[in-house]
Amino acid sequence: MKTHPDTSRQSRRVVAAPHRLPLVGHALLLARNPLDFLASLPAHGDLVELRIGTKPAYLPCRPELVQQVLLNARVYDTGGPVKEKARPILGNGLITSDWADHRRQRRMVQPAFHATRIAAYAEVMHEECSAHADTWTAGQPVDVSDAMQALTARVTARSLFSTEMAPHSVAEIQRSLPVMVRGAYRRAVDPTGLLARLPLAANREFDTALGRLHALIDGIVGDYRRSGEDRGDLLSALLAARDDEDGGRMSDQEIHDQVMTLLLAGVETTASALTWAWHLLASHPEAEARLHAEVDEVLGGRAPTYADVPRLAYTQRVFTETLRLYPPAWMFTRMTAEPTELGGHLLPSGTDVLISPYVIHRIPELFARPAAFDPDRWLPERAQDVARGSYLPFGGGSRKCIGDVFGMTEATLALAALASRWRLRPVPGTVVKARAGMSLTAGPLPMVPEPR
Numbered sequence: 463m464k465t466h467p468d469t470s471r472q473s474r475r476v477v478a479a480p481h482r483l484p485l486v487g488h489a490l491l492l493a494r495n496p497l498d499f500l501a502s503l504p505a506h507g508d509l510v511e512l513r514i515g516t517k518p519a520y521l522p523c524r525p526e527l528v529q530q531v532l533l534n535a536r537v538y539d540t541g542g543p544v545k546e547k548a549r550p551i552l553g554n555g556l557i558t559s560d561w562a563d564h565r566r567q568r569r570m571v572q573p574a575f576h577a578t579r580i581a582a583y584a585e586v587m588h589e590e591c592s593a594h595a596d597t598w599t600a601g602q603p604v605d606v607s608d609a610m611q612a613l614t615a616r617v618t619a620r621s622l623f624s625t626e627m628a629p630h631s632v633a634e635i636q637r638s639l640p641v642m643v644r645g646a647y648r649r650a651v652d653p654t655g656l657l658a659r660l661p662l663a664a665n666r667e668f669d670t671a672l673g674r675l676h677a678l679i680d681g682i683v684g685d686y687r688r689s690g691e692d693r694g695d696l697l698s699a700l701l702a703a704r705d706d707e708d709g710g711r712m713s714d715q716e717i718h719d720q721v722m723t724l725l726l727a728g729v730e731t732t733a734s735a736l737t738w739a740w741h742l743l744a745s746h747p748e749a750e751a752r753l754h755a756e757v758d759e760v761l762g763g764r765a766p767t768y769a770d771v772p773r774l775a776y777t778q779r780v781f782t783e784t785l786r787l788y789p790p791a792w793m794f795t796r797m798t799a800e801p802t803e804l805g806g807h808l809l810p811s812g813t814d815v816l817i818s819p820y821v822i823h824r825i826p827e828l829f830a831r832p833a834a835f836d837p838d839r840w841l842p843e844r845a846q847d848v849a850r851g852s853y854l855p856f857g858g859g860s861r862k863c864i865g866d867v868f869g870m871t872e873a874t875l876a877l878a879a880l881a882s883r884w885r886l887r888p889v890p891g892t893v894v895k896a897r898a899g900m901s902l903t904a905g906p907l908p909m910v911p912e913p914r
């Protein structure tokens with residue numbers, strides 16, 4: 463019998479993920495071992511149907527399908543269980559706003575990430591990275607995860623608020639932000655919604671941390687409003703922003719929500735990737751030696767500045783490759799706002815779509831020897847072979863990470879500043895395993911600094 467070619471193609475392309483259980487579907491697998499499970503799915507088909515409980519969710523496993531989702535933000539709007547639960551915590555900022563509101567918000571926030579502003583934030587990055595290099599002592603182990611989190615919290619807080627309130631606000635953010643991020647993730651992945659209502663110590667801690675952050679941000683926004691001064695920082699840029707379509711400004715509440723969003727989105731992501739970069743460098747001595755050679759040649763012993771970033775090409779390739787192997791935003795979600803077709807399959811309105819950079823970055827047809835750490839795959843002559851849409855650590859389309867250049871600049875300066883003075887050695891016996899939480903982290907990672 464002759465099979466219609468379109469039909470056979472369609473049935474091969476949309477497949478049900480294996481190991482589905484009654485009632486819970488794939489929820490347990492996703493909770494327990496999401497990375498291995500998700501990475502096994504592209505072998506089954508181009509678009510894989512999972513069940514979270516009894517509700518279907520779709521994982522596109524080809525770059526063209528991912529692009530179709532990301533480039534059509536009106537149909538594939540923000541949403542899904544994670545985003546819904548984030549709204550009470552983050553308010554209505556860039557991450558949580560729906561399509562129509564997002565367009566206005568993005569127009570308003572974008573100028574705060576203009577290249578001239580990044581140059582000013584890079585001054586803070588330069589100071590903080592050099593100061594951090596002074597805090598290490600030869601032979602005394604540091605938890606690199608904590609160290610990178612502290613560094614990126616300081617950089618983000620000082621880029622946001624450069625005022626005399628900075629020392630207090632930096633300390634508060636360092637203290638409360640990790641508690642808030644952990645609690646937000648626990649709530650996001652709790653399918654029952656009950657966890658948040660139980661009288662647990664973790665919930666009390668979360669409420670306190672969130673309350674402190676809200677109070678801190680309110681206080682600072684009020685202070686800036688009263689002074690009316692442009693301090694060259696991110697918050698001043700947000701306060702000065704005018705919508706070029708209707709001339710409006712953001713209200714205090716809108717600014718508050720954007721600040722909260724920037725803290726949540728900008729600190730742990732960059733810190734996790736930096737932590738992975740140190741781990742990868744320590745386990746690839748050849749790459750480490752090349753990075754050292756570059757920082758020695760470009761910096762000659764001084765601390766790196768914004769002007770050095772373009773010359774730190776290998777350092778940037780190391781970070782780019784780190785983001786491929788361990789993308790901090792390992793999965794994010796969309797929800798269809800109307801019925802639509804994806805990979806030959808009709809998705810009704812309200813369908814969850816899961817986008818996983820981790821999955822796409824490890825498909826062998828897209829990246830040769832995908833598990834290998836090979837920074838040179840990002841040399842310009844080789845990078846041109848990378849298929850469009852197959853490298854997405856910062857997402858894509860109109861909701862692409864607004865802090866991509868900020869994060870890349872910060873990471874390049876941090877790697878160069880620290881590697882020009884220190885080599886980090888693993889502590890024998892430490893087992894490193896990727897943990898998929900709000901970001902893809904390495905967990906606690908003790909390493910020993912050796913002076914270079």
Ligand code: HEM
Pocket residue numbers: 556557568618723724727728729731732735785789790791794795854855856857858860861862863864865866868869870
């Ligand atoms: C290596 C570091 C970073 C990674 C891997 C990363 C990754 C991402 C990804 C994948 C998205 C898109 C999520 C989606 O489409 O649902 C995103 C959005 C976002 N990121 Fe980043 N990010 C990083 C650093 C930063 C930094 C430093 C900031 C701010 C200072 C930031 C602020 C944001 C914001 C506000 C959004 C929402 C943008 C929008 O919807 O318009 N990120 N990020």
